Amino acid sequence: MPSNQKLLRSLAIVIAMFCACPKLFSQNTIIQNTHIRGFIDALASYQNGKASFGFGEQDLFITSELHDRISFLGETVFKYTPGTPTDFSVSVERVVIKYNYYGNHNLLIGKHHTPINYWNDTYHHGRVFFPTIERPLLFAANFIPLHTTGMSAQGQNLGKLRFGYDLMVGNGLGSAEVADNDSYKSITAAVHIKPVENLRLGVSYYNDVISKDAHVHDKHIGWKVNQQLFTGSVAYFGNKFELLTEGTLALNKTDTTGSQTSTAYYLYGGYKITEKWVPYFRFDNLHYGNGEVFYTKDNTTSFLVGLRYNINYLAVVKLEYQHTNTQLNGDFDKVTFQFAVGF
Amino acid sequence: MDKNKTYYLSRYARNGMVLVCCFVLFLGLTSKSQDSSLTVISNPKGAPANLRMAELKSILLGEKQRWNDGTKVVIAMVKSTTPLGEVISKRIYAMSGDGVRGFWARVSFAGKYDPPNVFNNTSELENFVAQNPGAIAILDKPSGNNDVKVVLIDGKKAF
Numbered sequence: 249m250p251s252n253q254k255l256l257r258s259l260a261i262v263i264a265m266f267c268a269c270p271k272l273f274s275q276n277t278i279i280q281n282t283h284i285r286g287f288i289d290a291l292a293s294y295q296n297g298k299a300s301f302g303f304g305e306q307d308l309f310i311t312s313e314l315h316d317r318i319s320f321l322g323e324t325v326f327k328y329t330p331g332t333p334t335d336f337s338v339s340v341e342r343v344v345i346k347y348n349y350y351g352n353h354n355l356l357i358g359k360h361h362t363p364i365n366y367w368n369d370t371y372h373h374g375r376v377f378f379p380t381i382e383r384p385l386l387f388a389a390n391f392i393p394l395h396t397t398g399m400s401a402q403g404q405n406l407g408k409l410r411f412g413y414d415l416m417v418g419n420g421l422g423s424a425e426v427a428d429n430d431s432y433k434s435i436t437a438a439v440h441i442k443p444v445e446n447l448r449l450g451v452s453y454y455n456d457v458i459s460k461d462a463h464v465h466d467k468h469i470g471w472k473v474n475q476q477l478f479t480g481s482v483a484y485f486g487n488k489f490e491l492l493t494e495g496t497l498a499l500n501k502t503d504t505t506g507s508q509t510s511t512a513y514y515l516y517g518g519y520k521i522t523e524k525w526v527p528y529f530r531f532d533n534l535h536y537g538n539g540e541v542f543y544t545k546d547n548t549t550s551f552l553v554g555l556r557y558n559i560n561y562l563a564v565v566k567l568e569y570q571h572t573n574t575q576l577n578g579d580f581d582k583v584t585f586q587f588a589v590g591f
Numbered sequence: 592m593d594k595n596k597t598y599y600l601s602r603y604a605r606n607g608m609v610l611v612c613c614f615v616l617f618l619g620l621t622s623k624s625q626d627s628s629l630t631v632i633s634n635p636k637g638a639p640a641n642l643r644m645a646e647l648k649s650i651l652l653g654e655k656q657r658w659n660d661g662t663k664v665v666i667a668m669v670k671s672t673t674p675l676g677e678v679i680s681k682r683i684y685a686m687s688g689d690g691v692r693g694f695w696a697r698v699s700f701a702g703k704y705d706p707p708n709v710f711n712n713t714s715e716l717e718n719f720v721a722q723n724p725g726a727i728a729i730l731d732k733p734s735g736n737n738d739v740k741v742v743l744i745d746g747k748k749a750f
Binding site for chain 2 (some may be wrong): 283304309313317321346348350352354371410486523561590
């Protein structure tokens, strides 16, 4: 009998929510304002005495206002994926439905860029807006969870300090896009302030439990891992100077190895000679704990210098020289030219 | 010969004067468009009667989603490639027209703010503001449309 009561109570809540929906939305006019955009980049590079040409991900972007409180954002990427029948695959990178419930406070549901740091929260897959040709190395090393499927509460530009927050609950690492692989949920809590024009300071905390035998980024995880990530960001994009530095400290705990500490950070700096010409540099460092089992342990340091020329806001060319030192593959140098466009 | 020479010299001088006058007039007109006064209009529903300049800039940067009465903030703009759009880009956003387009592309495709509604000319813009609650826009010369109100900026009709 108690289970029947529970069922009836749950049913009553669902019915009440369903009935409340028309009331919530009836006062507002339906306006549809849809924007569709695409982004792509073409590349030429020189490494180990060999020149190569290629192109990056083709990013299809849709934003739509469906109602004066509801909007949608979709980002789908077509990318080279060796081993598939056509050598290409389609990847749904973001599907976000946003409900603005009060002032600058929103509820979001879907597949998000995890709001763990400035870069992941600000840039999408289109390279035209990236300050450098590619993302910092901590992204390629899968140091942070780039995407989370789940729900979040978000606030922006609150008060004099233009405070912002993101609180997200998601399926966590190892999950499929449509269901969680275990009963653990990932938690992301991020806050930031914008005390002066063009400056944003942020910190975040991420916690997840990755189940034994989960597959994370094509890697089999043989241990149950309790992961905590602490991240700090400073971003300044002014009229002359650009500065972006972010660091993440990861604590990965397993029953056999205990708690292992790994760190990753980068520092980007740029100077606008004119609105169009921007020379820049970036320094990256990845350092793993000796007993690290969750990440691929490959201590890496990289330094790059580059020059960006903004033809206009949807066409940018960049030329970069990068020197990288990795624990597994030693030293290598690379020169890359990129032509990134939006269309 | 001397008579002819004098005739041609005076003719060149006259043409030169006309050119200089045209150039000065052109410069005057150009600088006038840079310095022209701007007026903020809004739909009667949504925006308050008065705003501070800092508030206006924050609103036009997409930082406010709702007016105090709960109406959604709807930003309307003339194309930043138009002369008025260039003036607004410089005076409100402190950017070039291309910079403003880049700004909106970055923030709207990051999923942060809804992009503004962009119009080719001020009459389309004014009609949109009149028809959409919460809409706000900047014009150089309001046409006197009774369906829109002028929002005072720091207590002034024009700035």
